[in-house]
Amino acid sequence: MENFTAFNPTTLHFGNNILPTLGITLKQYGNRVLLVYGKGSVKKSGLYDRIMNGLKMEGFEVCEYGGIKSNPVIEDVDAAAAIGRQHNVDVILAVGGGSVIDSSKIIAVTIPVQNPGWDFFTGKATASKAIPLVAVLTLAATGTEMNPFAVVSNHALGQKSAFGSPLTFPKHSFLDPGLTLTVPRDYTAFGIADLVAHCFEAWFGIGEPTLTDRFVISIVKEAMEYGPKLLGDLTNYEYRAKIMFAATMALNGMTMYGRSTGDWGVHSAGHCLSLLYDVPHGASLTIVYPAWMRHFKPQMGKRISQLGTALFDEPLSADQSIDRIEAFFKSLGCPVRLSEMNIPDTSKQNLLESMIHSKVSGGHVKMKEEDYRELIGLYF
Amino acid sequence: MENFTAFNPTTLHFGNNILPTLGITLKQYGNRVLLVYGKGSVKKSGLYDRIMNGLKMEGFEVCEYGGIKSNPVIEDVDAAAAIGRQHNVDVILAVGGGSVIDSSKIIAVTIPVQNPGWDFFTGKATASKAIPLVAVLTLAATGTEMNPFAVVSNHALGQKSAFGSPLTFPKHSFLDPGLTLTVPRDYTAFGIADLVAHCFEAWFGIGEPTLTDRFVISIVKEAMEYGPKLLGDLTNYEYRAKIMFAATMALNGMTMYGRSTGDWGVHSAGHCLSLLYDVPHGASLTIVYPAWMRHFKPQMGKRISQLGTALFDEPLSADQSIDRIEAFFKSLGCPVRLSEMNIPDTSKQNLLESMIHSKVSGGHVKMKEEDYRELIGLYF
Numbered sequence: 001m002e003n004f005t006a007f008n009p010t011t012l013h014f015g016n017n018i019l020p021t022l023g024i025t026l027k028q029y030g031n032r033v034l035l036v037y038g039k040g041s042v043k044k045s046g047l048y049d050r051i052m053n054g055l056k057m058e059g060f061e062v063c064e065y066g067g068i069k070s071n072p073v074i075e076d077v078d079a080a081a082a083i084g085r086q087h088n089v090d091v092i093l094a095v096g097g098g099s100v101i102d103s104s105k106i107i108a109v110t111i112p113v114q115n116p117g118w119d120f121f122t123g124k125a126t127a128s129k130a131i132p133l134v135a136v137l138t139l140a141a142t143g144t145e146m147n148p149f150a151v152v153s154n155h156a157l158g159q160k161s162a163f164g165s166p167l168t169f170p171k172h173s174f175l176d177p178g179l180t181l182t183v184p185r186d187y188t189a190f191g192i193a194d195l196v197a198h199c200f201e202a203w204f205g206i207g208e209p210t211l212t213d214r215f216v217i218s219i220v221k222e223a224m225e226y227g228p229k230l231l232g233d234l235t236n237y238e239y240r241a242k243i244m245f246a247a248t249m250a251l252n253g254m255t256m257y258g259r260s261t262g263d264w265g266v267h268s269a270g271h272c273l274s275l276l277y278d279v280p281h282g283a284s285l286t287i288v289y290p291a292w293m294r295h296f297k298p299q300m301g302k303r304i305s306q307l308g309t310a311l312f313d314e315p316l317s318a319d320q321s322i323d324r325i326e327a328f329f330k331s332l333g334c335p336v337r338l339s340e341m342n343i344p345d346t347s348k349q350n351l352l353e354s355m356i357h358s359k360v361s362g363g364h365v366k367m368k369e370e371d372y373r374e375l376i377g378l379y380f
Numbered sequence: 381m382e383n384f385t386a387f388n389p390t391t392l393h394f395g396n397n398i399l400p401t402l403g404i405t406l407k408q409y410g411n412r413v414l415l416v417y418g419k420g421s422v423k424k425s426g427l428y429d430r431i432m433n434g435l436k437m438e439g440f441e442v443c444e445y446g447g448i449k450s451n452p453v454i455e456d457v458d459a460a461a462a463i464g465r466q467h468n469v470d471v472i473l474a475v476g477g478g479s480v481i482d483s484s485k486i487i488a489v490t491i492p493v494q495n496p497g498w499d500f501f502t503g504k505a506t507a508s509k510a511i512p513l514v515a516v517l518t519l520a521a522t523g524t525e526m527n528p529f530a531v532v533s534n535h536a537l538g539q540k541s542a543f544g545s546p547l548t549f550p551k552h553s554f555l556d557p558g559l560t561l562t563v564p565r566d567y568t569a570f571g572i573a574d575l576v577a578h579c580f581e582a583w584f585g586i587g588e589p590t591l592t593d594r595f596v597i598s599i600v601k602e603a604m605e606y607g608p609k610l611l612g613d614l615t616n617y618e619y620r621a622k623i624m625f626a627a628t629m630a631l632n633g634m635t636m637y638g639r640s641t642g643d644w645g646v647h648s649a650g651h652c653l654s655l656l657y658d659v660p661h662g663a664s665l666t667i668v669y670p671a672w673m674r675h676f677k678p679q680m681g682k683r684i685s686q687l688g689t690a691l692f693d694e695p696l697s698a699d700q701s702i703d704r705i706e707a708f709f710k711s712l713g714c715p716v717r718l719s720e721m722n723i724p725d726t727s728k729q730n731l732l733e734s735m736i737h738s739k740v741s742g743g744h745v746k747m748k749e750e751d752y753r754e755l756i757g758l759y760f
Contacts, residue, residue: 001621003395008388014637015383211602211626218594226590241381245638246591254634257394258625 001258002207007166008253010146014175014245016237022051022093022136023058025172029132030090034111035064036080036104038096042138045182051095051136063087065107071274071281072099074106074154077117081110084131091132094170097139098281102150105168108133118154121161130167136174139183140244141191141282143198143251145173153275158357160271175248177241185231188243189332190282192227195247196220196328197285201262202255203307204300206364209258216255217310222246224311227332265362266292269375272354277343286334287341290326291378293318296365338379351376381638382587387546388633390526394555394625396617402431402473402516403438405552409512410470414491415444416460416484418476422518425562431475431516443467445487451654451661452479454486454534457497461490464511471512474550477519478661482530485548488513498534501541510547516554519563520624521571521662523578523631525553533655538737540651555628557621565611568623569712570662572607575627576600576708577665581642582635583687584680586744589638596635597690602626604691607712645742646672649755652734657723666714667721670706671758673698676745718759731756 013021026033033055042048043066055062065080084092084107094104109127110117119125137145144150148164183191199216223246230239249255256262269292270284279287293304301318308321316324326336335341355372367375393401406413413435422428423446435442445460464472464487474484489507490497499505517525524530528544563571579596603626610619629635636642649672650664659667673684681698688701696704706716715721735752747755 001395001618001625003398004392006392006394007390010387012384012386014386015381018383209625210606210622211598211629214598214602215595218591218598222591222594238381242590245381245589249591 001209002260004257004259006253006257008146008169010169011172012146012175012248013172016176016178018174018176019051019054019136022134022174023054023060026055026060026091026093026134027058029171031059032061032087032089032091033063034080034084034087034089034092034107034131035062036068036092036094036096036100036107037064037066038068038070038100039066041182042095047095047138047179051093061087063089068096068100068103070097070099071160071278072103072152074116074118074152077103077106077110077152081107081117084111089131091134093134093136095136095138097137098142098144101135101137101144101170102142102152104133104135105144105148105150106152106163109165109167117152120163121152121154127165127167133168133170134172134174135170136179137244138179139187139191140180140240140247141194143195143247145170145175146248146252151271155275158275158354160275160358175244177237177244180240180244181235181237183234185234186333187280188234189227189231189334190280191247192223192230192243192332193286193329193334194282195243195250196223197266197282197289198250199255200289200307201264201267202259204303204364205256205259205262207259212255212257212259219246219250219255220311224328231332261363263362263364265360265365265367268358268360268362269355269367272351272358272360273338276350276354277341277346279341283335283341286329286336287338287379288375290322290329290336291375293322293325294378295371295374297322299365348376351379381589382640384637384639386633386637388526388549389551390549391552392526392555392628393552396556396558398554398556399431399434399516402514402554403434403440406435406440406471406473406514407438409551411439412441412467412469412471413443414460414464414467414469414472414487414511415442416448416472416474416476416480416487417444417446418448418450418480419446421562422475427475427518427559431473441467443469448476448480448483450477450479451540451658452483452532454496454498454532457483457486457490457532461487461497464491469511471514473514473516475516475518477517478522478524481515481517481524481550482522482532484513484515485524485528485530486532486543487511489545489547497532500543501532501534507545507547513548513550514552514554515550516559517624518559519567519571520560520620520627521574523575523627525550525555526628526632531651535655538655538734540655540738555624557617557624560620560624561615561617563614565614566713567660568614569611569714570660571627572603572610572623572662572712573666573709573714574662575623575630576603577646577662577669578630579635580669580687581644581647582639584683584744585636585639585642587639592635592637592639599626599630599635600691604708611712641743643742643744645740645745645747648738648740648742649735652731652738652740653718656730656734657721657726659721663715663721666709666716667718667759668755670702670709670716671755673702673705674758675751675754677702679745728756
């Protein structure tokens with residue numbers, strides 16, 4: 001087992017009808033709230049009104065920034081931070097999915113400084129202070145609700161990058177599976193794929209701690225059992241709860257205990273698909289993972305075979321494991337080839353340039369330009 | 381899944397040779413340290429000298445309280461708190477196993493007040509302030525290093541009780557499996573039994589969240605695989621690491637996600653054996669658990685059968701499951717009957733009175749006097 005440090009200060013409130021305590025939670029940080037949300041679904045669902053009315057009734061001063069995009073961009077972060085700074089907010093309330101919460105983490109560290117938000121991604125700025133962040137999650141997928149990480153795109157630079165610091169954990173996250181009942185089928189499936197891919201990134205990292213490996217298999221098996229059931233019954237609270245809980249556990253640190261690093265090469269390559277073609281994050285992962293495993297079978301074959309064997313409870317070769325995992329992604333309705341996305345103008349050359357520009361690699365398996373070419377070939 | 385709140389602010393430092401950062405960690409809380417330890421093993425192993433010399437070299441002012449008993453008593457808590465109060469300490473450093481860390485949690489909340497420590501157990505005092513606690517763990521067993529709970533005995537009252545508050549989490553816990561290499565065979569086995577029993581207390585609680593159940597099974601399977609290997613090779617660092625990690629995960633809250641309560645009736649009954657006959661905690665559990673499962677089979681049969689089936693990877697009835705679990709405890713060298721402890725003067729009547737006096741019950745299965753009688757009968 002590798003040495004590790006475990007630290008996760010987020011308080012998770014999980015279950016049915018938990019929002020009534022949101023006000024008490026916010027109040028401990030102050031009275032001025034910056035409400036951050038996305039492009040309309042929280043308004044359509046009525047959640048925006050419910051929360052805004054609640055906050056006003058409880059006497060909070062609320063300013064707001066709506067319109068965070070589903071692949072979030074740095075311009076929104078800076079615009080929201082400016083509003084928060086202007087109103088001298090005490091706390092940020094992020095209501096939405098991964099994009100809203102990720103953006104809010106960077107907003108939280110940008111408000112107290114003069115730097116643009118992107119400076120945190122480049123290392124020009126260091127997070128030394130953050131506005132407390134409270135999250136209400138509406139999409140089970142990224143795990144951002146219980147970790148410090150944020151992924152944001154900078155289209156001017158053609159980059160999609162990650163940042164995290166001990167200061168960017170949400171202080172509290174409210175997870176009511178009932179708030180995810182209206183998530184459409186495709187994004188429900190992408191969320192399931194995302195949580196599975198997070199487990200895989202840990203699995204293919206450095207260090208094979210047996211108990212943590214058991215946890216990883218537990219989470220993926222849960223997704224394999226209840227993901228399909230949920231997709232067949234989208235308004236089932238219990239299935240929503242199982243997937244929401246699994247998504248949080250998949251990236252709250254516990255899959256990394258006893259490892260020195262995860263791999264994350266697949267995420268890194270997937271980000272290029274999102275940047276170039278706005279491919280939803282979860283869909284980018286179900287396209288890249290089978291390709292990555294096929295390409296890196298010479299280095300990772302044993303580990304791939306162990307994964308398949310543990311997931312499907314029968315001895316499987318690496319090839320069989322990859323086929324079965326790909327079939328699982330397909331069964332969710334997720335694309336496993338870029339061609340399935342019906343993007344009019346995909347270009348292998350553009351993809352290659354994007355991967356070179358983004359220095360796509362991995363924590364365990366280092367990728368080089370020849371790997372990019374072969375990987376891209378396997379996308380189609 | 382039941383609603384739940386997850387919160388665990390302890391920073392866990394796990395691995396080989398991690399103590400060099402202990403000083404930096406303590407320094408953030410101040411310069412005056414109360415060092416708390418047990419009855420000699422840390423002196424014999426040289427750990428006391430190593431830590432004391434390190435603290436002095438780094439300029440800490442250290443006062444100390446040694447001699448915490450392996451079933452810790454409230455008198456030691458009060459005596460240590462008096463020393464800490466007198467020296468106006470900034471931080472407590474607990475070096476030892478569960479008894480030392482449990483005692484230190486109560487010392488931490490007792491120092492700032494005028495009450496005796498037992499007042500926290502009776503509700504006469506409420507924890508509203510605590511001296512920060514940093515722990516160095518030397519025994520893999522109780523999980524206290526990453527939870528807020530403390531169990532202490534009051535022999536004057538004939539009670540062994542539990543207390544916990546959000547203030548009694550250790551701030552930091554240092555887990556170097558190398559520090560457990562000298563733990564003798566019997567206490568190594570009791571530690572393995574203790575962590576397994578913690579998992580069972582969660583399993584038999586209220587709520588059967590499928591993913592959390594998978595985590596529970598993962599932890600117990602890890603103990604079943606590596607416990608016997610460790611007992612056959614006590615100085616193997618990697619096996620020590622696996623068991624130490626499993627013990628922490630068994631009671632850091634994750635086995636309770638999605639449950640409204642654990643059961644803990646077996647612990648409660650086991651405490652009476654410790655109180656009356658100083659039976660080591662882990663040994664009390666391996667005696668009581670088989671008896672408890674046999675007695676409560678009518679109510680818990682399905683759940684017992686599910687447990688055995690999941691642990692042994694084959695369909696097992698409740699009876700078969702109990703037999704297999706009992707055989708596992710025996711294979712560790714743990715007692716499964718009180719008679720094996722060679723206590724000269726066990727008395728069923730005294731045991732019954734102790735259980736009545738301690739109001740032994742359970743969070744899920746409520747025990748009454750007729751249950752006590754039958755349970756005690758099964759101890760022999």
